[in-house]
Amino acid sequence: MLQGIAFYLLAAVATVSGLLVVTARNPVHSVLWLILAFFSSAGLFVLLGAEFLAMLLVVVYVGAVAVLFLFVVMMLDVDFLKLREGYARYLPLGAIIAAVLLVEMIIVSVAVVQGGAAAGLPAPGAPDASVTNVEAIGRVLYTDYVYFFQAAGIVLLIAMIGAITLTLRHKPNIKRQNPGDQVNRDRRKSVEIKPAATGEGVSAEELL
Amino acid sequence: MPDLSSALHLAASEVTLAVGALVLLMVGAFIGDKSARLVSILSVLLLIAASVIAIVGPWGVAFNGAYVADPLAIYAKSLIYLSAAVAVVLGDGWMKRTRIAKFEYPVLIVLASVGMGMMASSGDLISMYVGIELHSLALYVLAAFHRNDVKASEAGLKYFVLGALSSGLLLYGSSLIYGFAGSMRFEDIAAFAQDNPGPGLVFGLVFLICGLAFKVSAAPFHMWTPDVYEGAPTPVVALFATAPKVAAMVLIARALEHGFGDAHAQWSQVLIAISLISFVVGAFGGLAQKDIQRLLAYSSIANIGYALLGIAAGTAEGLQAMLMFMTLYVIDQLGFFAILLSLSKSGRPIRRIADLAGLKKDRPLTAVALTVLSLSVLGMPPFSGFWGKYYVFGAAADAGLWPVAAAGLVASVVAAFYYLRILKLMWFDPPLDDIATDAAPVEAKWIGWACAAFAFPLVIVGLTWLEPLTKVASAGFGNG
Numbered sequence: 001m002l003q004g005i006a007f008y009l010l011a012a013v014a015t016v017s018g019l020l021v022v023t024a025r026n027p028v029h030s031v032l033w034l035i036l037a038f039f040s041s042a043g044l045f046v047l048l049g050a051e052f053l054a055m056l057l058v059v060v061y062v063g064a065v066a067v068l069f070l071f072v073v074m075m076l077d078v079d080f081l082k083l084r085e086g087y088a089r090y091l092p093l094g095a096i097i098a099a100v101l102l103v104e105m106i107i108v109s110v111a112v113v114q115g116g117a118a119a120g121l122p123a124p125g126a127p128d129a130s131v132t133n134v135e136a137i138g139r140v141l142y143t144d145y146v147y148f149f150q151a152a153g154i155v156l157l158i159a160m161i162g163a164i165t166l167t168l169r170h171k172p173n174i175k176r177q178n179p180g181d182q183v184n185r186d187r188r189k190s191v192e193i194k195p196a197a198t199g200e201g202v203s204a205e206e207l208l
Numbered sequence: 209m210p211d212l213s214s215a216l217h218l219a220a221s222e223v224t225l226a227v228g229a230l231v232l233l234m235v236g237a238f239i240g241d242k243s244a245r246l247v248s249i250l251s252v253l254l255l256i257a258a259s260v261i262a263i264v265g266p267w268g269v270a271f272n273g274a275y276v277a278d279p280l281a282i283y284a285k286s287l288i289y290l291s292a293a294v295a296v297v298l299g300d301g302w303m304k305r306t307r308i309a310k311f312e313y314p315v316l317i318v319l320a321s322v323g324m325g326m327m328a329s330s331g332d333l334i335s336m337y338v339g340i341e342l343h344s345l346a347l348y349v350l351a352a353f354h355r356n357d358v359k360a361s362e363a364g365l366k367y368f369v370l371g372a373l374s375s376g377l378l379l380y381g382s383s384l385i386y387g388f389a390g391s392m393r394f395e396d397i398a399a400f401a402q403d404n405p406g407p408g409l410v411f412g413l414v415f416l417i418c419g420l421a422f423k424v425s426a427a428p429f430h431m432w433t434p435d436v437y438e439g440a441p442t443p444v445v446a447l448f449a450t451a452p453k454v455a456a457m458v459l460i461a462r463a464l465e466h467g468f469g470d471a472h473a474q475w476s477q478v479l480i481a482i483s484l485i486s487f488v489v490g491a492f493g494g495l496a497q498k499d500i501q502r503l504l505a506y507s508s509i510a511n512i513g514y515a516l517l518g519i520a521a522g523t524a525e526g527l528q529a530m531l532m533f534m535t536l537y538v539i540d541q542l543g544f545f546a547i548l549l550s551l552s553k554s555g556r557p558i559r560r561i562a563d564l565a566g567l568k569k570d571r572p573l574t575a576v577a578l579t580v581l582s583l584s585v586l587g588m589p590p591f592s593g594f595w596g597k598y599y600v601f602g603a604a605a606d607a608g609l610w611p612v613a614a615a616g617l618v619a620s621v622v623a624a625f626y627y628l629r630i631l632k633l634m635w636f637d638p639p640l641d642d643i644a645t646d647a648a649p650v651e652a653k654w655i656g657w658a659c660a661a662f663a664f665p666l667v668i669v670g671l672t673w674l675e676p677l678t679k680v681a682s683a684g685f686g687n688g
Contacts, residue, residue, distance in 0.1 A: 147271040162349035
C-alpha cells in the first residue's frame with residue numbers, strides 16, 4: 001500500500017518535473033526541475049531495491065552533471081528566448097515523433113505481456129538478502145565484465161586526450177604558475193637587507 | 209579468475225596496443241610536441257607488432273564469448289593495423305608540413321586501432337558497441353585535428369553529431385534484441401532467432417543494421433561522408449576510408465551471420481536495399497563533384513555497396529568476396545590519398561579536380577600512378593579493383609542475387625565517367641597555369657607508387673596468396 005502510494009507520487013513528480021524542464025521559461029529553473037526529476041527517479045530506484053543505482057543517480061547526475069549544467073547555463077551568454085523562437089513551428093513535428101515513440105513503446109509492452117519477448121526466459125532471481133547491491137556489482141565488474149570495463153576506461157581516456165588536443169592552446173607571453181619555483185622561494189632569495197644610517201633617511205637611488 | 213591469463217593471451221594484440229598507447233602518451237607528455245616524430249615511428253612499430261602478434265596468436269573465445277579470435281578477426285586485424293600504420297606515416301609528414309606537429313595524432317590512431325580490433329573480434333552486443341564508440345570517438349577528434357581550419361572543425365562536429373545519432377540507433381536496436389532474445393551474446397541470439405525470429409527481434413535487427421550502415425557510410429546513411437571527407441585533413445581521410453570500414457564490414461558480417469544466421473531472409477533484404485541505394489547515390493552523386501576528396505567520398509559510398517552485397521549473399525563465398533574486395537579497396541584508397549597528399553602547388557594542396565589538368569607534363573610518374581589507381585577503382589580489368597568486383601558479383605550471382613549484381617555493374621559504368629574525367633584532365637588537357645607542382649614529400653610519393661604498383665601488375669601475384677588466405681578467414685568464421 002505504502003509502496004504503491006510512494007511509486008505513484010514519485011512517478012508523478014518525475015513526469016511533471018520532466019515536462020517543466022522543457023517548458024520553463026528560465027533556463028536556471030529548467031535545471032532545477034531537472035534535479036527534481038533526477039531525485040524522483042532515484043526514489044523509484046530505491047523502491048525497486050536498487051539502492052546503489054539510486055545513490056549513483058544522486059551523486060553523479062545531481063551532484064556533478066546538473067551542477068555542470070547550472071554552470072554552463074549561468075556562464076554562457078546564450079539567448080534562450082531566441083533559441084525558443086521556432087517552438088511553435090517545430091511543435092507538430094515534435095508531436096508526431098512523440099506519438100510514434102508512444103506507439104512503439106505500447107507495441108513493445110504488449111509484446112512483453114503476450115510473452116513474445118524474453119518472457120519465456122527465467123527472470124533474474126531476487127538477490128540474496130545478505131548480498132548488497134554494491135557487492136553484487138563488485139563481484140562481476142572485475143570478473144565477468146572486466147573486458148568491457150577496461151575498454152570503457154579507454155573510451156574515457158580518448159575523450160580526455162581529445163578534449164585536451166582540441167582546446168589546449170600554448171600561447172606565448174602568458175605568465176604561468178610554477179609551483180616548484182614558488183615552493184623553493186625562501187627569505188634569503190626574496191628579501192635583501194640594506195644598511196641605512198640612523199637619522200638620515202633613505203633615498204630611492206640607494207635602495208636600487 | 210583462472211582463465212584471465214589465457215583470455216589476455218588471446219587478446220594480446222589489443223592489450224599490446226592499449227598498453228603501448230599509454231606508454232607513448234607518457235613519452236609525448238614528458239617530451240612535448242617535439243616528440244611527434246619519435247611517437248609516430250614508435251606507433252608504426254607498435255601497430256606492426258600488434259598485427260604480428262594477432263597473426264601468430266592462438267585462436268579461441270574469451271571473456272564469456274565477448275571476444276572472438278578466429279581467422280576472420282585475425283585477417284581483418286592485420287589489415288586494419290597495417291593500414292592504420294600507413295595513415296600514421298602519411299600523417300607524420302603532413303603535420304610537419306602544416307606545422308601542427310602533435311604527438312596525439314599517432315596516439316589517437318593507435319587507440320582507434322584498439323577499438324577497431326575490438327569490433328573485428330566482438331562476440332556480443334556490448335563489445336560491439338564499446339568497440340564502435342572507442343574507435344569513433346578517436347576518429348571524431350582526428351577529423352577536427354587541424355583545429356584552426358574552419359572546415360576541419362565543421363567536419364569533426366558533423367561527424368560527431370551524426371555519429372552520436374547512429375550510436376543511438378544502434379543502442380536502441382541492441383536493447384530491443386537483448387529484450388527479446390534475453391542475451392547479449394551473438395551465439396545465444398542466434399539460438400533464439402533460430403526458433404522464432406519474431407517481429408520484435410527483426411525490429412531490433414533493422415535498427416542495428418541502420419546504425420552499422422551509418423558507420424560504413426552506406427546510403428541512405430551517408431550524409432556525413434562528403435562533408436567529412438572534404439573537411440578533414442587528407443591523411444585522416446585516408447584512415448577513414450580504410451581501417452574503420454574494414455572493421456565495420458567485418459562486424460556487420462559477424463553480427464548478422466553469427467548472430468542472426470537463420471534470419472538470413474530478413475536481413476539480406478535490408479542489405480540488398482542498402483546496397484542498391486548506395487550504388488545509385490555513389491554513382492550519380494559523384495558526377496557533379498568538383499573537389500577530389502568529395503568525389504572519393506561518393507566513390508566510397510558506391511564501393512561499400514559492393515562490399516555489402518558480398519555479405520548479403522550470406523554464403524562463405526560471399527564473405528570471402530567481401531574480404532577480397534575490402535583488401536584490394538583499402539590498398540587502392542591508401543594509394544589515392546597518398547598521391548593526393550603528394551600533390552601541391554605553391555604550398556597549397558591540390559583539391560579541385562580541375563587542378564589536375566596537364567599533370568602528365570609536370571609529374572609523369574604520379575600521373576601514371578593516379579591513372580592506374582583510377583582504372584582500378586573503376587573496375588577495369590586487369591587492375592585490382594576489377595578482381596574485387598569480380599568476386600563480389602560472382603558470389604552474389606551464385607546466391608541468386610544476379611539482378612542486384614547487374615544493377616551494380618550498371619552503376620559502376622556510370623561511376624566510370626568521373627574517373628575517366630580525371631584521366632582526360634591529366635593526359636589531354638593543357639595545364640591551367642604555368643606554376644609547377646611542389647616537390648613531392650618522399651613518404652607520400654612512395655606509398656602512392658607502391659599502391660599503384662600493387663593495383664597492377666603485382667595484384668596478379670597478390671591474388672594467388674590473397675585468395676587462399678581469405679578462404680581460410682571466411683571458412684573458420686565464428687568457431688574460434
